[in-house]
Amino acid sequence: MRAVPTDSLIPAETAARVGELVAGPTTATITAEGAQRYAQAVGDLNPVYFDEEAARSAGYRTLTVPPTYVAYALVKGRPLDAIGVDGLFVGERPITLDVGRIMVGGEEWDFLEPAHVGDTVVAETRLAAIDQKDGSKGPFVRITRETTYTRVPDGAVVARTRQIGIAR
Template identity: 40%
Template sequence: MTATTLIPPEVAERVGTVAATASGEVNRREWQRWAVAVKDHNPLWFDADAARAAGYDDVVAPPLYVQYAVLGVTPLDGLRPDGSSGAVSGNLTFPDAPRRMAGGESTTFHLPCYHRDEITMVRTIESIVDKQGRSGPFVLVTWRTTYTNQRDELVAEASTSMIARP
């Protein structure tokens, strides 16, 4: 690693590789509990007649729920100092930039998720770049994530970024 980069060579080599895969089943009871917990009382999530009137086959899962259907639970003692498990990010390490923060996320939803849909997530490391900000250097990591159902149909895709600072 040179003095001009915060990115170790072994991390830079991971661009273009799969950082994580996961899958899980979409479950009506779980998404309804999730919706109530986040105070989203949209009838499409709860009322089959309302969902059918809107053109769906049955009640559908809230779009943002899709990522929770595939993520597992990490015990508290398994979390990193930044509060994340690191597993979905590919456990990228930046010894000279250990402080982490979310950089943003943009998600496009293509298809609804129904009860018992099996969703598979594939997260690929899209880029890892050194940047210079007002308060100094940082690393910007971007992942591209796809979510497909059991019929291999694209349900959603996301671009997520993370900032690592010294």
């Protein structure tokens, strides 16, 4: 027997946005400086990110970058007045939900081609799915944003990621 149905936390106008482009297209060229700062901040001193010879002998065309770095190569600087009290950037096209806070739920990456220093990459993020689930601590909303990273000019997809946000 079913209890009282849970009210939807997803407004109809938000549900209607599945498939919509929510960020991008953004273009950036991967630099050794950016990728190496990221690798050092992670604590990943793999020589294929720092030493051209090591990268070539491992089969890369030139220096490669940590696989997940491509997401951060595409992050654009934003002015201070675009930052909210929590320190987060205020979204230009925010996704509206009747919830308190949104937390990182996880990520799913497909790495189709290694990314290299010097590659120019275009990122486009779509709202891939938004669904309400019943968890042990009550209902929550799972928001999946899928970003595709495409190398230009040849059009090869370098990577795809689905970032999952949990809102309750």
